[in-house]
Amino acid sequence: MKFLILDGYTDEPAGLGVPPYIGTYPRYAAGVLYLHGCRDVHYITIDKLREELKKGYDLNKFEAIITICGFHTPGKYLNAKPASLKEVVSILYNYEGLKILGGPVATKFGSSMEGGILKDEEKYKSFFHIVAEGDLEMLLLDLIENNFKVERVDREYCQVRDYHTIREFAIRGARIVREHPNYPHIIAEIETYRGCSRYLSGGCSFCTEPKRFGIPKFRDEKDIIDEINELYLNGIKYLRIGRQPCIFSYKSLNSEKEEVPKPNVESIEKLFKGIWNKISPKVLHIDNANPAVIANHEEESKKIAKILVKYCTSGNVAAFGVESFDEKVIKMNNLLSTPEDVLKAIKILNEIGGKRGPSGLPYLLPGINLLFGLRGESKKTFKINYHYLREIYDRGFMLRRINIRQVVPFHGTDINIKDIERANKRKKLFLSFKEKVRREIDNPMLKRVIPKGTILKEVFIELRKKNLYFGRQFGTYPILVGIKGENLNLKSFVDVKVIDYGRRSLTGEVLEVIN
Numbered sequence: 001m002k003f004l005i006l007d008g009y010t011d012e013p014a015g016l017g018v019p020p021y022i023g024t025y026p027r028y029a030a031g032v033l034y035l036h037g038c039r040d041v042h043y044i045t046i047d048k049l050r051e052e053l054k055k056g057y058d059l060n061k062f063e064a065i066i067t068i069c070g071f072h073t074p075g076k077y078l079n080a081k082p083a084s085l086k087e088v089v090s091i092l093y094n095y096e097g098l099k100i101l102g103g104p105v106a107t108k109f110g111s112s113m114e115g116g117i118l119k120d121e122e123k124y125k126s127f128f129h130i131v132a133e134g135d136l137e138m139l140l141l142d143l144i145e146n147n148f149k150v151e152r153v154d155r156e157y158c159q160v161r162d163y164h165t166i167r168e169f170a171i172r173g174a175r176i177v178r179e180h181p182n183y184p185h186i187i188a189e190i191e192t193y194r195g196c197s198r199y200l201s202g203g204c205s206f207c208t209e210p211k212r213f214g215i216p217k218f219r220d221e222k223d224i225i226d227e228i229n230e231l232y233l234n235g236i237k238y239l240r241i242g243r244q245p246c247i248f249s250y251k252s253l254n255s256e257k258e259e260v261p262k263p264n265v266e267s268i269e270k271l272f273k274g275i276w277n278k279i280s281p282k283v284l285h286i287d288n289a290n291p292a293v294i295a296n297h298e299e300e301s302k303k304i305a306k307i308l309v310k311y312c313t314s315g316n317v318a319a320f321g322v323e324s325f326d327e328k329v330i331k332m333n334n335l336l337s338t339p340e341d342v343l344k345a346i347k348i349l350n351e352i353g354g355k356r357g358p359s360g361l362p363y364l365l366p367g368i369n370l371l372f373g374l375r376g377e378s379k380k381t382f383k384i385n386y387h388y389l390r391e392i393y394d395r396g397f398m399l400r401r402i403n404i405r406q407v408v409p410f411h412g413t414d415i416n417i418k419d420i421e422r423a424n425k426r427k428k429l430f431l432s433f434k435e436k437v438r439r440e441i442d443n444p445m446l447k448r449v450i451p452k453g454t455i456l457k458e459v460f461i462e463l464r465k466k467n468l469y470f471g472r473q474f475g476t477y478p479i480l481v482g483i484k485g486e487n488l489n490l491k492s493f494v495d496v497k498v499i500d501y502g503r504r505s506l507t508g509e510v511l512e513v514i515n
Helices: 024-035 046-053 085-091 136-145 163-179 197-201 209-213 221-233 265-278 291-296 298-311 327-332 339-353 379-394 417-424 427-449
Strands: 003-012 041-045 064-071 098-102 187-191 238-243 283-286 316-323 364-372 401-406 455-465 468-473 481-484 493-501 506-513
Touching (some): 003 024, 003 085, 024 041, 024 136, 024 187, 041 046, 064 085, 064 136, 098 136, 136 163, 163 187, 163 221, 187 221, 197 209, 221 238, 221 265, 238 265, 283 316, 291 298, 291 339, 298 364, 316 401, 339 379, 455 481
Parallel strands (some): 003 041, 064 098, 187 238, 364 401, 481 506
Antiparallel strands (some): 455 493, 493 506
16 A cells, blocks of 8 residues: 655644654654555655645545644744644545544544634544544554454554554654655654653643643653664754653653652663764754752752753753743642742753853753633733743843743643633733733843854754845754845755844844855
């Protein structure tokens, strides 16, 4: 059979698959097929497919199309347009082969393209022959073992707990990255574990991660390193260890018994040191970190922060899921981190990771995620959140980013439509708060983190609008740089000197063209 993996992109609480990132879903899916003798496997992104369809691209040359899409933490994306399920159905409407759906949109939780809204896409799922409500890769395995007899497949295949199986899928599927239209300029999202210790108390009210995957189940360090090595051999030099709720909790002790488990320093050092012993990545970054873990296990967390500074590349960001500083909101939504936890964790990372590295950025800084529309929220919540952001700035700390978004009422979580309706009554307040933070906190913070005259190395040029080019460094949460210059090539690298600021972006001038 001839297969096409259609990547409509994914964005989840622990895992990103929007360009320049390639997520785990398409790689694992390809790995299953390769492992079981399916040699004719192809991959295409939704953006590339839109272009190709205008040229007469024939989808019916494939016997099966595996569509991957869905968003549980929707955001804004510079150079990618994710697919909705409605769009995918319209594209595949006249397709005659086997149609398989996977990714977050296939789960019972649904999907949303923007905060504050949950679109009803359930009706579109019936268009597909098989919908992977559990793990896509395991459903594909089941399909192969049943000789592609759809009626025998377990559509509710439970989440994978056997990481020995995932090891083979991850390694075998690595070579599919060569078919990405942006290759080799892509970042591979790497999984270290699934699940969350917050599962023990039901998890945060809005979050799908603990409800989908339960208690943490960890991958072995060697399996992760071997997958990374295979990606490297296939031309991938940009990596983010991002597919987990908290990197500080990787292989943590008593993770099945405690919501704030003690970090496992030895395993984290074994992982990151092992990566460098195997390859020489251009970028090695992380994503999520739990401030409560860092604050309540200070000694171990300081050691881990030093490991991340030593073995990761500069410009690294540990995204803190703060969600709210309002103690009423924290209590009513079963959040974990207190304001004191957050301030302490920020202080620790600033002290250890605040030094500037070769990329021009500090080695390791915290980022903050704030979420509005949660239960217990009031006008006072906005004042409290601003107060703490102001305090962080006034204490002289550095934050790499402040992400402000609205909650989505996913099926199966504790947030419902009534919560969103109440939140919508404060929509103007939300927008004015966001504007105030961008103007009074973000902009001066950007000037603190990246002073004028800073040299940013290897900025990748992605867009051109009139006489201004736009680029970003590869890495987690990269900063947009508007570049003044002439005759620069898209998809080339330049070193840039910072000369001015937007609200959340930079203006730079080219010092050197790399290629």
